[in-house]
Amino acid sequence: MALTITNLSKTYPNGTQALKNVSLDIPTGMFGLLGPNGAGKSSLMRTIATLQDADTGSIMLDDIDVLHNKEAVRRVLGYLPQEFGVYPSVSAEELLDHFATLKGVANGRERKEMVAALLHQTNLYDVRKKHVGGYSGGMKQRFGIAQALLGNPKLIIVDEPTAGLDPQERNRFHNLLSEIGENLVVILSTHIVSDVSDLCRHMAIINKGEVLLTGDPISVMNNLHGKIWKKLIEKAELPALQASQQVISSRLFAGKTIVHILADSAPDSGFEGVNPDLEDVYFASIKNSEASNKRLSHA
Known part of the structure; x- marks a missing residue:
């Protein structure tokens, strides 16, 4: 599985050019997209996640045309946006079950087993009955990854996932991401340099909508x-x-x-x-x- 982005551009109605001829080859594994706030990272993530259209360019996920076959992309996509809203008075177990239903997992037994496995994987099983509104920031982010993993996605996008987390939760989240990043395309969008150096075998630096550098962290250093x-x-x-x-x-x-x-x-x-x-x-x-x-x- 690989994601190929070619000459992607996006200008918003207010005249802001968020993406300027962005081209990237993103292989299986953890890929770090590094840039300051306002660099165009979220615009790129939202375009890949089929939440907004590009003006020009193309995105291919293997043989899926991302910009023109959005339903096919959504079937294999897991997405943790920068602002992840949850229903505060619903338990993690109930909410994950609800999201699994929305993902099309109709079989109740299969859904129950999937939810339990993801809660174990994200180390939330012991607090599965607790309302998500009472979770810490790190627990909410781990719950966000659990919902992103529903339905065995091939592509996972996480946008600024460790901003605001304390060091212990950041380490926990890093370990979780590194586990899931072995066999999937995982794009980690962040302004935190250590997130990329700790986790990613491939990376790009973006600023003001333009790709400035690509490579692996060791080579670019x-x-x-x-x-x-x-x-x-x-x-x-x-x-x-x-x-x-x-x-x-x-x-x-x-x-x-x-x-x-x-x-x-x-x-x-x-x-x-x-x-x-x-x-x-x-x-x-x-x-x-x-x-x-x-x-x-x-x-």
């Missing part, structure tokens, strides 16, 4: 080897450094500022080389894209 330099500076030094160097990130540490710079060699003796991580790749891609757009706008 290796491409920056020997080009990332860091230094601890006073906060007041930052503007001058930004004017003279390609500063890709800065963060506070012990009252000072740690900067990471993209350069072929150390800007001065105060900088030390660091092994690039996926956060460096992410920030470098965004900064390069913004600099390129600025040059084009001034041309």
Whole structure:
């Protein structure tokens, strides 16, 4: 199973161009779609999930034409949107049974066995009688994955699934996603870099509707080897450094500022080389894209 997206574009009625000629090849396994808020990730997920139409381009799920055969897609799709609403005064067991009925699982015994298996898989079986409205954020997300897995889908889409979760729930959710991502196409849309580095064998970075980079996390990190330099500076030094160097990130540490710079060699003796991580790749891609757009706008 593979998903092939070719030259996909989408402009909303207010003039916002959410997707600009997006092309991606997404194989079986976990695929990370990484980008800041407003990058076009949710627009792409909603288009793949048949919730909105594209203006131009195509999406193929093996031999299924996603944009023109929506019912066929929905039969093999599991979707956990960014905002997942639930009926708060219904138990998880009852609600999952209801969703299974809507998915077309008509046989009561088969439905009961499926619901029980998914509640076990998502570690919610012991609280299956509890109203979903009383669940923690992490439990609601795991319930969301349970409903997404109904009907043995071939494609799963999860949109910003770990935003707002505490570290323990994030780990639990990561373990669950990694289990289900072995034999399915699972698209993880997120702005959290560690979600992608922890889980995904393939990834893309998207910003302002455009794909900036694709590859596997290890290779894209290796491409920056020997080009990332860091230094601890006073906060007041930052503007001058930004004017003279390609500063890709800065963060506070012990009252000072740690900067990471993209350069072929150390800007001065105060900088030390660091092994690039996926956060460096992410920030470098965004900064390069913004600099390129600025040059084009001034041309």
